[in-house]
Amino acid sequence: xxxxxxxxxxxxxxxxxxxxxxxxxxxxxxxxxxxxxxxxxxxxxxxxxxxxxxxxxxxxxxxxxxxxxxxxxxxxxxxxxxxxxxxxxxxxxxxxxxxxxxxxxxxxxxxxxxxxxxxxxxxxxxxxxxxxxxxxxxxxxxxxxxxxxxxxxxxxxxxxxxxxxxxxxxxxxxxxxxxxxxxxxxxxxxxxxxxxxxxxxxxxxxxxxxxxxxxxxxxxxxxxxxxxxxxxxxxxxxxxxxxxxxxxxxxxxxxxxxxxxxxxxxxxxxxxxxxxxxxxxxxxxxxxxxxxxxxxxxxxxxxxxxxxxxxxxxxxxxxxxxxxxxxxxxxxxxxxxxxxxxxxxxxxxxxxxxxxxxxxxxxxxxxxxxxxxxxxxxxxxxxxxxxxxxxxxxxxxxxxxxxxxxxxxxxxxxxxxxxxxxxxxxxxxxxxxxxxxxxxxxxxxxxxxxxxxxxxxxxxxxxxxxxxxxxxxxxxxxxxxxxxxxxxxxxxxxxxxxxxxxxxxxxxxxxxxxxxxxxxxxxxxxxxxxx
Amino acid sequence: xxxxxxxxxxxxxxxxxxxxxxxxxxxxxxxxxxxxxxxxxxxxxxxxxxxxxxxxxxxxxxxxxxxxxxxxxxxxxxxxxxxxxxxxxxxxxxxxxxxxxxxxxxxxxxxxxxxxxxxxxxxxxxxxxxxxxxxxxxxxxxxxxxxxxxxxxxxxxxxxxxxxxxxxxxxxxxxxxxxxxxxxxxxxxxxxxxxxxxxxxxxxxxxxxxxxxxxxxxxxxxxxxxxxxxxxxxxxxxxxxxxxxxxxxxxxxxxxxxxxxxxxxxxx
Numbered sequence: 001x002x003x004x005x006x007x008x009x010x011x012x013x014x015x016x017x018x019x020x021x022x023x024x025x026x027x028x029x030x031x032x033x034x035x036x037x038x039x040x041x042x043x044x045x046x047x048x049x050x051x052x053x054x055x056x057x058x059x060x061x062x063x064x065x066x067x068x069x070x071x072x073x074x075x076x077x078x079x080x081x082x083x084x085x086x087x088x089x090x091x092x093x094x095x096x097x098x099x100x101x102x103x104x105x106x107x108x109x110x111x112x113x114x115x116x117x118x119x120x121x122x123x124x125x126x127x128x129x130x131x132x133x134x135x136x137x138x139x140x141x142x143x144x145x146x147x148x149x150x151x152x153x154x155x156x157x158x159x160x161x162x163x164x165x166x167x168x169x170x171x172x173x174x175x176x177x178x179x180x181x182x183x184x185x186x187x188x189x190x191x192x193x194x195x196x197x198x199x200x201x202x203x204x205x206x207x208x209x210x211x212x213x214x215x216x217x218x219x220x221x222x223x224x225x226x227x228x229x230x231x232x233x234x235x236x237x238x239x240x241x242x243x244x245x246x247x248x249x250x251x252x253x254x255x256x257x258x259x260x261x262x263x264x265x266x267x268x269x270x271x272x273x274x275x276x277x278x279x280x281x282x283x284x285x286x287x288x289x290x291x292x293x294x295x296x297x298x299x300x301x302x303x304x305x306x307x308x309x310x311x312x313x314x315x316x317x318x319x320x321x322x323x324x325x326x327x328x329x330x331x332x333x334x335x336x337x338x339x340x341x342x343x344x345x346x347x348x349x350x351x352x353x354x355x356x357x358x359x360x361x362x363x364x365x366x367x368x369x370x371x372x373x374x375x376x377x378x379x380x381x382x383x384x385x386x387x388x389x390x391x392x393x394x395x396x397x398x399x400x401x402x403x404x405x406x407x408x409x410x411x412x413x414x415x416x417x418x419x420x421x422x423x424x425x426x427x428x429x430x431x432x433x434x435x436x437x438x439x440x441x442x443x444x445x446x447x448x449x450x451x452x453x454x455x456x457x458x459x460x461x462x463x464x465x466x467x468x469x470x471x472x473x474x475x476x477x478x479x480x481x482x483x484x485x486x487x488x489x490x491x492x493x494x495x496x497x498x499x500x501x502x503x504x505x506x507x508x509x510x511x512x513x514x515x516x517x518x519x520x521x522x523x524x525x526x527x528x529x530x531x
Numbered sequence: 532x533x534x535x536x537x538x539x540x541x542x543x544x545x546x547x548x549x550x551x552x553x554x555x556x557x558x559x560x561x562x563x564x565x566x567x568x569x570x571x572x573x574x575x576x577x578x579x580x581x582x583x584x585x586x587x588x589x590x591x592x593x594x595x596x597x598x599x600x601x602x603x604x605x606x607x608x609x610x611x612x613x614x615x616x617x618x619x620x621x622x623x624x625x626x627x628x629x630x631x632x633x634x635x636x637x638x639x640x641x642x643x644x645x646x647x648x649x650x651x652x653x654x655x656x657x658x659x660x661x662x663x664x665x666x667x668x669x670x671x672x673x674x675x676x677x678x679x680x681x682x683x684x685x686x687x688x689x690x691x692x693x694x695x696x697x698x699x700x701x702x703x704x705x706x707x708x709x710x711x712x713x714x715x716x717x718x719x720x721x722x723x724x725x726x727x728x729x730x731x732x733x734x735x736x737x738x739x740x741x742x743x744x745x746x747x748x749x750x751x752x753x754x755x756x757x758x759x760x761x762x763x764x765x766x767x768x769x770x771x772x773x774x775x776x777x778x779x780x781x782x783x784x785x786x787x788x789x790x791x792x793x794x795x796x797x798x799x
Binding site: 366 | 562566569583584585649650657658659660661664749750751763
């Protein structure tokens with residue numbers, strides 16, 4: 001009998017090696033549209049890219065600082081037009097192909113190819129002219145841009161380096177997992193990349209997990225039930241009502257990772273050619289009117305009731321969660337209906353028979369559209385309706401399906417006010433250029449202006465261009481602080497709340513450190529283990 | 532089963548009376564938000580508790596049923612009139628006119644009505660009051676929900692046109708509008724009434740479906756559909772039996788209508 005125990009121990013050891021860390025399972029809400037990491041636009045494809053792609057640098061989701069990955073060092077030139085990466089040596093793709101500077105050059109060439117139409121590549125387009133990448137040695141690469149690119153190094157967090165030599169093309173990966181099996185519309189099985197270069201502090205190879213299984217599940221209620229049953233291990237975003245329910249029945253399953261960078265806001269249509277009456281356009285373009293509406297909305301109540309206390313009254317476009325870029329001198333607009341009425345009086349509004357009327361005698365009434373099926377937003381709209389009734393404004397809440405809403409807001413401009421939210425996946429304000437420039441398509445309140453229609457929009461344009469063309473973080477922060485200040489004063493968007501990042505994590509998962517930044521629960525997937 | 536019909540009639544009458552007296556029975560208006568008491572349980576002040584925004588559930592239920600009970604019959608009347616026109620003309624005229632009209636009816640029946648309703652709702656002007664929006668919603672239901680009844684009425688008219696007394700009337704010189712008014716329409720009355728009563732619960736349920744999708748009656752006006760929307764969240768359904776009351780009331784109302792209809796259908 002004694003002769004058997006070394007064999008038993010050896011077999012047990014082999015078993016442990018064969019399945020390090022077990023299989024992590026969670027849901028994606030649609031099947032990925034692409035497995036090419038350069039063409040990623042949807043959330044599911046982004047999840048696969050994050051789990052399989054190797055990047056030069058990675059943003060630590062807790063410290064909000066860049067960490068070296070495939071690049072051990074990097075340096076941005078003083079003019080912000082060039083970046084030089086020193087690369088890690090001895091790294092291999094999942095199929096065994098060696099990694100070198102030529103792969104970074106090839107990736108950048110592919111990424112910036114206009115024929116590819118890569119959304120990831122668009123972030124690097126700083127001006128007229130070509131982007132060039134040059135391999136200075138097998139471990140040194142320099143990338144040059146025609147004009148300064150703000151936040152240049154951080155942009156490489158989303159660029160998965162593809163192989164220039166592998167016959168498997170983009171399916172050969174440098175990340176912790178590779179795609180082993182997939183069934184369209186059903187699941188994707190990722191297996192541990194045995195060639196992955198990273199090791200933990202004790203020299204143990206990462207990742208700890210043997211596999212990650214992504215199951216397609218559209219229904220978030222069923223997703224929550226599956227977490228409760230132990231069929232899946234993670235949920236990246238739990239709605240507040242479900243969070244409350246789970247925190248009562250299974251408190252170990254859910255965590256509040258604190259306030260997120262996501263915002264919920266309402267805005268008025270200020271477009272001159274929009275099919276709305278001229279007198280209403282005059283209200284919506286008045287700063288006093290917008291400020292009055294803002295002051296008449298009780299944000300504390302909204303955070304407490306619509307989000308079950310898992311939200312904070314919003315100060316402005318940047319959430320306090322964004323430690324570096326948030327303008328700490330600003331506070332959220334207080335709930336003050338009396339001040340709101342004083343502001344309205346300055347513009348000639350007056351109360352008549354319990355209702356508010358403008359100086360021409362028109363009854364103040366407008367509609368707010370929001371997307372049907374989002375219960376938090378429907379609750380927020382009902383609360384705005386009730387709050388504004390107290391200052392004599394009659395609001396009609398209209399819930400319509402999302403495609404119709406987007407058509408009204410983006411192409412027909414046939415709406416008066418809209419309630420929607422933003423998911424801010426990136427901390428740097430440079431990625432919001434398409435919102436704040438008056439000429440931009442997403443300058444929602446009055447898009448595609450040939451020249452700024454107000455002096456404050458002209459100043460926002462200037463400040464945004466200043467921050468985009470500078471590589472000096474201090475100057476960029478000053479410019480963005482001023483933009484936040486202007487937006488706070490003028491309120492083209494009336495920011496309402498910042499939601500908390502609520503996540504679901506099974507107690508079976510070890511080393512989880514949820515963050516408000518995406519991907520909230522598995523950003524440190526290499527260190528996760530499943531018991 | 533006369534006693535069952537009497538009980539059903541009594542229930543419907545009681546529900547209707549309670550809804551009409553909502554202003555006296557409910558502790559607050561349907562839109563008043565008690566923000567210190569969101570999602571509260573039953574209490575002396577709020578016998579059925581409050582919803583997620585703190586609105587009194589009893590008030591919202593009473594006003595919600597009032598909306599459904601008032602407007603569903605109006606929508607049913609509109610649908611029956613349209614069905615009578617299309618089905619009646621098709622059955623009376625016969626031949627290629629009947630085939631063409633039944634083709635239109637088939638076309639209407641084949642339309643995925645939920646998508647059509649969603650599209651039409653999305654195209655409506657935004658600045659209409661909740662009262663106008665609910666009227667428009669039911670009017671839409673009425674205008675889109677006539678096709679099935681039209682087929683029944685067409686078949687009924689066709690049978691009448693072949694009956695002995697119509698042949699005799701024709702032989703006596705009756706034709707056109709006079710024949711329709713004196714012989715066809717009076718004999719179609721029971722069919723039309725049956726179609727009307729069948730449509731009432733159908734429209735109540737259809738509005739409930741739209742409301743549950745968030746596309747029915749606009750806030751803050753309640754309807755049975757918008758109240759049922761709360762039941763969609765499987766996980767968040769706490770052990771609160773009162774959340775199911777609107778569903779129970781809907782089942783009771785529709786069942787009562789069906790029981791009352793049985794006799795009418797037998798008669799037809």
